[in-house]
Amino acid sequence: MKKLLFFSACILFSLSSWNISTYQGASSTGYWQQHVDYKMEIDMNVETYQYKGKQTLVYTNNSPDILDKVFYHLYFNAFQPESEMDVRSRTILDPDKRVKDRISKLKPNEIGYIKVNSLFQDEKVISYETVGTILEVTLNEPIKPRATVTFTMEFDGQVPVQIRRSGRNNNEGVVLSMAQWYPKMAEYDFEGWHADSYIAREFHGVWGDFDVKITIDKNFTIGGTGYLQNPNEIGHGYETEKVKQTKGDKLTWHFKAPNVHDFTWAADPNYIHDKMQVPNGPMLHFFYKDNDKIKANWKNLQPITSRLMQYYSEHIGKYPYEQYSVIQAGDGGMEYGMCTFITGNRKFNSLVGVTSHEMAHTWFQFLLATNEVIHYWMDEGFTSYISSLAMNDIMNRNNSHPTEGSYKNYIKMALSGKEQPLTTHADRYEFNRSYGSSAYSKGSVFLAQLGYVIGEDNLKQTLKKYFDDFHFKHPTPNDIIRSAEKVSGLELDWYLMDFTQTTNTIDYGIRGINGRDQISIVSLERVGLMPMPIDIEVEYKDGTKEQFYIPLQMMRGEKPSTTPRTVLKDWAWTHPSYRFTINRPKKEIKSVTIDPENKMADINKYNNSGH
Numbered sequence: 001m002k003k004l005l006f007f008s009a010c011i012l013f014s015l016s017s018w019n020i021s022t023y024q025g026a027s028s029t030g031y032w033q034q035h036v037d038y039k040m041e042i043d044m045n046v047e048t049y050q051y052k053g054k055q056t057l058v059y060t061n062n063s064p065d066i067l068d069k070v071f072y073h074l075y076f077n078a079f080q081p082e083s084e085m086d087v088r089s090r091t092i093l094d095p096d097k098r099v100k101d102r103i104s105k106l107k108p109n110e111i112g113y114i115k116v117n118s119l120f121q122d123e124k125v126i127s128y129e130t131v132g133t134i135l136e137v138t139l140n141e142p143i144k145p146r147a148t149v150t151f152t153m154e155f156d157g158q159v160p161v162q163i164r165r166s167g168r169n170n171n172e173g174v175v176l177s178m179a180q181w182y183p184k185m186a187e188y189d190f191e192g193w194h195a196d197s198y199i200a201r202e203f204h205g206v207w208g209d210f211d212v213k214i215t216i217d218k219n220f221t222i223g224g225t226g227y228l229q230n231p232n233e234i235g236h237g238y239e240t241e242k243v244k245q246t247k248g249d250k251l252t253w254h255f256k257a258p259n260v261h262d263f264t265w266a267a268d269p270n271y272i273h274d275k276m277q278v279p280n281g282p283m284l285h286f287f288y289k290d291n292d293k294i295k296a297n298w299k300n301l302q303p304i305t306s307r308l309m310q311y312y313s314e315h316i317g318k319y320p321y322e323q324y325s326v327i328q329a330g331d332g333g334m335e336y337g338m339c340t341f342i343t344g345n346r347k348f349n350s351l352v353g354v355t356s357h358e359m360a361h362t363w364f365q366f367l368l369a370t371n372e373v374i375h376y377w378m379d380e381g382f383t384s385y386i387s388s389l390a391m392n393d394i395m396n397r398n399n400s401h402p403t404e405g406s407y408k409n410y411i412k413m414a415l416s417g418k419e420q421p422l423t424t425h426a427d428r429y430e431f432n433r434s435y436g437s438s439a440y441s442k443g444s445v446f447l448a449q450l451g452y453v454i455g456e457d458n459l460k461q462t463l464k465k466y467f468d469d470f471h472f473k474h475p476t477p478n479d480i481i482r483s484a485e486k487v488s489g490l491e492l493d494w495y496l497m498d499f500t501q502t503t504n505t506i507d508y509g510i511r512g513i514n515g516r517d518q519i520s521i522v523s524l525e526r527v528g529l530m531p532m533p534i535d536i537e538v539e540y541k542d543g544t545k546e547q548f549y550i551p552l553q554m555m556r557g558e559k560p561s562t563t564p565r566t567v568l569k570d571w572a573w574t575h576p577s578y579r580f581t582i583n584r585p586k587k588e589i590k591s592v593t594i595d596p597e598n599k600m601a602d603i604n605k606y607n608n609s610g611h
């Protein structure tokens with residue numbers, strides 16, 4: 001048995017050194033992921049907003065399973081009256097203002113669609129059925145483990161009037177915002193197929209290499225995922241020498257993007273295209289409308305974007321591509337591979353804020369590609385957390401608690417009675433509002449509060465370890481908490497379970513302080529169901545302060561501290577009350593405070609201090 005293991009380890013080693021960036025087959029840890037290589041040729045008509053596409057998809061089944069079906073996403077079909085996105089938006093209790101009933105009113109020449117005209121598996125015709133935003137494909141030949149097959153497809157597309165994320169002629173007049181625009185293989189992972197309809201949230205894709213040729217009116221400038229292969233035939237600010245454009249009304253732009261799980265682009269005839277080199281980092285590209293009202297902001301944004309790229313590379317892990325683009329497009333802000341779409345007619349602080357948030361998504365969801373549909377809090381929440389820290393640093397805000405807003409939002413939701421656990425599917429929240437507070441605020445608190453539980457230095461190292469171990473993969477909630485456990489040496493399964501799989505809340509309180517001669521006895525109570533270790537600060541009337549720490553028994557250890565403190569005996573979660581002694585008389589105590597830095601999401605602060 002030992003010999004066999006050694007043998008398979010050798011094979012893995014030689015394979016991984018042969019193609020380390022893309023091979024993610026079954027490994028000694030049991031982890032595997034599928035692989036795709038796309039080649040696409042797109043011909044866009046900017047008058048009708050219709051396009052023709054040819055796609056060759058080389059699909060490798062790294063799973064241990066035989067696949068007899070595959071599924072593609074056809075996202076643009078969501079923008080049709082009576083689609084799931086339309087009906088959900090009209091029936092949810094608090095509709096997204098951007099969508100509301102707008103899809104139901106689209107005319108046939110305004111809807112979005114992707115129509116698959118033909119599909120072959122290894123040159124043999126295969127049957128398929130379009131069901132809303134999913135193409136269900138029954139294979140001729142099942143795909144065996146480790147086998148590679150080639151799917152070839154021809155399709156027609158129509159870009160919808162811009163409703164949500166992608167579309168034509170957005171509010172700021174950008175002609176083409178092309179996100180979710182091509183037939184995209186759904187992901188198959190250890191949980192099986194993820195052929196989720198496009199209702200509101202969409203990201204979970206297969207890692208692979210993209211080779212995309214886009215033929216479009218020659219006046220249009222394109223920005224997006226991928227490196228332009230023919231800059232000197234194209235120009236438009238990409239050229240490195242004298243431009244030699246081909247004759248005719250159209251140009252064919254050739255992009256390659258290695259090791260991504262999505263390909264997005266935007267195009268407009270009035271883009272300004274600026275570039276800025278990040279020291280020890282990628283080339284930044286900026287695409288924004290030639291509009292005097294926004295030009296100064298978009299120029300001033302550039303050096304800040306460079307600092308943001310450096311901040312995230314330093315605090316999470318190095319940005320692995322040579323290019324990143326900030327593109328005025330879409331309907332607010334949305335992250336994509338090697339780029340973001342943001343709206344641009346904003347006040348400067350808002351422009352910086354949205355850029356900071358969307359760029360942070362490059363790490364939390366794009367590189368650390370969690371399944372957004374079920375683990376959105378690791379996507380929006382972790383992004384909100386690190387973006388708050390980056391903005392605090394780069395914009396010199398000097399806020400001692402940069403994630404305080406997330407705590408307030410989360411606590412407000414927890415007290416509202418409308419909270420659902422973070423394990424709820426992103427599209428099955430009763431209210432959009434509680435999805436938002438859960439994904440963004442509670443997800444941000446998850447990390448910020450983890451710093452309280454394991455110590456800030458341990459949290460910093462956890463983020464780096466999480467990145468080192470899981471970038472270019474699909475990490476799960478267990479992976480972030482195991483990273484934290486490995487860094488801190490503490491047991492943390494209770495934290496993941498209570499905070500993400502339940503709506504249990506934290507409420508610790510001070511029940512009383514009793515004086516007895518030269519000592520004082522502090523009585524505490526656990527009111528909420530969720531366990532936590534407790535920081536306590538005692539302030540004396542002479543102005544001095546003393547720190548105490550009550551370890552949580554189930555953590556099997558204590559967070560480290562750089563400042564002096566008294567470590568008290570463990571508190572077992574089962575016990576609703578706890579007492580400890582202060583070796584000073586009660587008359588000298590000014591106050592006793594639980595969690596003086598407000599880093600614990602205690603839903604009732606009124607009982608956190610006593611005297």
Ligand SMILES: [Zn+2]
Nearest residue numbers: 357361380383
């Ligand atoms: Zn976000």
